[in-house]
Amino acid sequence: MGATFESNLAQAEKHLARFQGGVLGHFIGGEVVPGASGETFANNTPIDGSLINQVAAGAPEDVDQAANAAWEAFAEWGACSGEARRSVLHRIADAIEQRAEEIALVESWDTGQPLRFMSKAAVRGAENFRFFADRAPAAANGLSLPAAHHHNFTLRQPLGPVGVITPWNTPFMLSTWKIAPALAAGCTVVHKPAEWSPLTATLLAEICHAAGLPPGVLNLVHGVGEVAGRALTEHPHVKAVAFVGESRTGSQIMVQGAPTLKRVHFELGGKNPVLVFADADLDRAVDAVTFMIYSLNGERCTSSSRLLVQQSIYDAFVERVGERAARIRVGHPLDPATEVGPLIHPNHLQKVLSYFEVAGQEGACIAVGGGRPAGLAQGNYVAPTLFSQAKAQMRIAQEEIFGPVLTAVPFADEAEAVEIANGVQYGLAAYAWTRDLGRGQRLARALDAGMIWINSENNRHLPTPFGGMKASGIGRDGGDYSFDFYMETKNVCMAHDTHSVPALGR
Numbered sequence: 001m002g003a004t005f006e007s008n009l010a011q012a013e014k015h016l017a018r019f020q021g022g023v024l025g026h027f028i029g030g031e032v033v034p035g036a037s038g039e040t041f042a043n044n045t046p047i048d049g050s051l052i053n054q055v056a057a058g059a060p061e062d063v064d065q066a067a068n069a070a071w072e073a074f075a076e077w078g079a080c081s082g083e084a085r086r087s088v089l090h091r092i093a094d095a096i097e098q099r100a101e102e103i104a105l106v107e108s109w110d111t112g113q114p115l116r117f118m119s120k121a122a123v124r125g126a127e128n129f130r131f132f133a134d135r136a137p138a139a140a141n142g143l144s145l146p147a148a149h150h151h152n153f154t155l156r157q158p159l160g161p162v163g164v165i166t167p168w169n170t171p172f173m174l175s176t177w178k179i180a181p182a183l184a185a186g187c188t189v190v191h192k193p194a195e196w197s198p199l200t201a202t203l204l205a206e207i208c209h210a211a212g213l214p215p216g217v218l219n220l221v222h223g224v225g226e227v228a229g230r231a232l233t234e235h236p237h238v239k240a241v242a243f244v245g246e247s248r249t250g251s252q253i254m255v256q257g258a259p260t261l262k263r264v265h266f267e268l269g270g271k272n273p274v275l276v277f278a279d280a281d282l283d284r285a286v287d288a289v290t291f292m293i294y295s296l297n298g299e300r301c302t303s304s305s306r307l308l309v310q311q312s313i314y315d316a317f318v319e320r321v322g323e324r325a326a327r328i329r330v331g332h333p334l335d336p337a338t339e340v341g342p343l344i345h346p347n348h349l350q351k352v353l354s355y356f357e358v359a360g361q362e363g364a365c366i367a368v369g370g371g372r373p374a375g376l377a378q379g380n381y382v383a384p385t386l387f388s389q390a391k392a393q394m395r396i397a398q399e400e401i402f403g404p405v406l407t408a409v410p411f412a413d414e415a416e417a418v419e420i421a422n423g424v425q426y427g428l429a430a431y432a433w434t435r436d437l438g439r440g441q442r443l444a445r446a447l448d449a450g451m452i453w454i455n456s457e458n459n460r461h462l463p464t465p466f467g468g469m470k471a472s473g474i475g476r477d478g479g480d481y482s483f484d485f486y487m488e489t490k491n492v493c494m495a496h497d498t499h500s501v502p503a504l505g506r
Contacts, residue, residue, distance in 0.1 A: 008115060008334040012105040019053040024198060026062055026222060027205040029069040030215025036061035041224070043198055046112035046342040046380040047332060055198050058223025063190065063231035066219035070161035070188035071237040073216030078158045078186040082137035085184055089133030091211035096126040096176075099207065103200055107172055108333040110199045112342035112380060115334050117296055118170075125176035125204075131462045132184035132482070139185050139483050142490075149499035156487040158186030159263070160239040163232040165225070165253075166201070167244045168194035168344050169299040169402075175204055178242045179218065181482035190219045190238065192229055194245075196345050198222050225249065233257045240264065240485065244301070247426075247471040265475035265485045267301060267467060269400045270428035273421040274304035275443065277414075278313045280433035281455070286317070288457040289406075290324045292431065294384050297340055298404035302429040302451070302458045306397055307408040308417055314410040318388050321406070322368045325384045328404075330373045340404050342380040349380040352403035355396055356385065364390040364407070392420045400426070414439060422448045427469030429458065450476070 003011075023040055026033045035056030043052045056062075077085075096103065100122040107122070108115045142154030164178045171193055182189050193201035205220045221228050233241050233256040240263035243253055247268040254264055274292065276285050292304040309317050333341035343349045356370045369385030384404040390397050396407045411417040421430060430449035434440055440454040450468040453459065460466070463479035475485055 002336060005332065005335040005337075008105065008336070011101065012109050012334055015102045015106050016052065016109060019199060022053060024053055024055045024202060024222065026056055026058060026066070027202065027209075027218075027220040028062070028066045028216075029073075029219065030209055033062070033065070035059060035222075036065075041195060043110070043196075045109050046344055047109065048378045049346070049380075052110065052199070055195070055222050058192070058221040058228030058231075060227070060231040062221050062223070063228055063235060066190045066221050067161060067232070067235045067237040069216035069219050070190050073214060074158075074160055074188045077183075077188055077214060077217045078160070080186065082139055082184075082186075085136040085186065086133045088212050089129050089136065089180065089184060092208050092213065093126040093129035093133065095207045095211050096122065096129065096204075099203065100126070103172055103203055105334070106203065107170075107197070107200045108341070111168060111171065111197045111344055112333050113170065113296060113299075114338045114341045116336065116338070118333075121170050121173040124173045127462070128173070128176040129180045132180040135480070135483070136184040139487065145491075149496050151494045151496070152491055153494075154489055154491050156483060156489050159486055159488055161188045161190065161237050162486065163235075163238045163241040164189055164191045165229055165232065165241065165243045165245065166191070166193050168197035169301070170296065171197045172200040172204065174244055175201060177477060178244070179204070181477070182242070182486050183213070183217065185483050185486035187486050188217045188219075190221060190232055192221050192223065192225075192232055195222065195224050229253075230256055233262065234260065236260050238262065242485070243267070250473070263485065265477075266473045267477070268428075268471060268473045269402075269426055270301050270303070270468065270472050271306055271398065271400050271424045271426045272302060272304050272429040272431070272449070273306040273308050273447075274431040275411075275417050275421060275433065276307070276309045276313070276317060277417075277432075277434040277436070277439070278310045279435045281435065282313070282317060282320075282433075284455070285433040286320050286324065288431070288433070289321055290328075292457050293406045294325065294328055294340055294404045297343055298384075299344065299402055304429070304431050305401065305406060306421075306424075307406055308411050308420055309408060310417070311410045311412050314408070318367070318386070318408045321408070322386045322388070325368045325386050325406070328384045330376065330381060330383060340384055343382060343403060344380070346380055348402070349382060352382055352401055352405060355399075355401050355405060359387050359390075359394075359396050362390075362394045362396060364388065364394060364396060367408075369405075392423055398424055414442070418443065418446045422446075425471040428472035429453070429468070431457070
């Protein structure tokens, strides 16, 4: 028999007790460190708005201390063998699995994400560490490139201390997705988590330290982006910044890092299309469309938030999706029956709600939802929503809403579907449903997106590249693509002593 809402609640309260009534500090050089300024900010649960704890507001002095700790630790960690790093990262994965329930419960309370998804996110975090742990021994390997009179070969070496700035939607898993490859490559890290979801970043830092990660290799500074984030992106010891978040923030980070010529890796916003053609397996397509927008509260960078449906099946297909959306269970995230929980923060709730007025002004139909669900007056709850009869240039079809809100747009044929799909500033992901294999191949080439799924929801295979085009990002994660960012590639050219050396002044 599975866990009940009551048992989940009791376990969550036990794990949260350590945070309540105190101030959550930074983790620098292997120790918990209070903020230099003494300033704090409140961390409230989106479930009912009640206070969880206070958090140290990171100042430039805190970031400087963390960056110096990472700088000092880099000499040893960067020179450490890949086999030794693999051993440490596997111990971290073991510890994540042992504390998976704690991580999931704390994150659900902190973010409002339903426990049914957060339990998997904790396990995925361990998988990320194992995946990159096993690649650590070969991370420095390169290519053999022989020529007639010379032998060229390449090798890679870790870049140095890096900054990792992570978002609030699935914070633990996304932190591991960035931090694990950095550590496997031999880099040291200063991590700044989103201020709206700070708790599990502390758990990860504790886990890594207890598993034997040397002091200073992973450092954590809490705080707001305008202060702590900016200090991190401008610090001269930090050689690169990996950021997940809004496109506008990514452009600001590029400006801030320009004076120190920082390397950047961005996973940014998206307004991802899912194209449904009349010849598709419509039963499977309904499942995928519904899951990819309403799971994770719609707060997912790869959510298919634009539903493009061929005109001949538009009304019937949109009606089926609407019926499913209307039946989605909205409630407390620790309730096993809950499918959509509260949004992360009151400010974000108001942003999402504002688009319901926009939809009406633009002439779209609010087919399902369009407000707060009945009986959930407290907390940041919003009903799963479907906009129908929308047009491609409407704001609801152009702007990233980042909530459980789907905009359905009709198209006549393949050419128009591609035109509408590509007609936004973003290019992170795209999905297409068709039984025509030729069409699937054509769409894969024609769609402006870094990741494309044909007849599938978002299915992740860790060796594959993850990242976007246009305003959706720069660079790729996954497999050796991650090492391309966290490592420098050198070429070494050795002569055979058989070539003719040019001479001057003989």
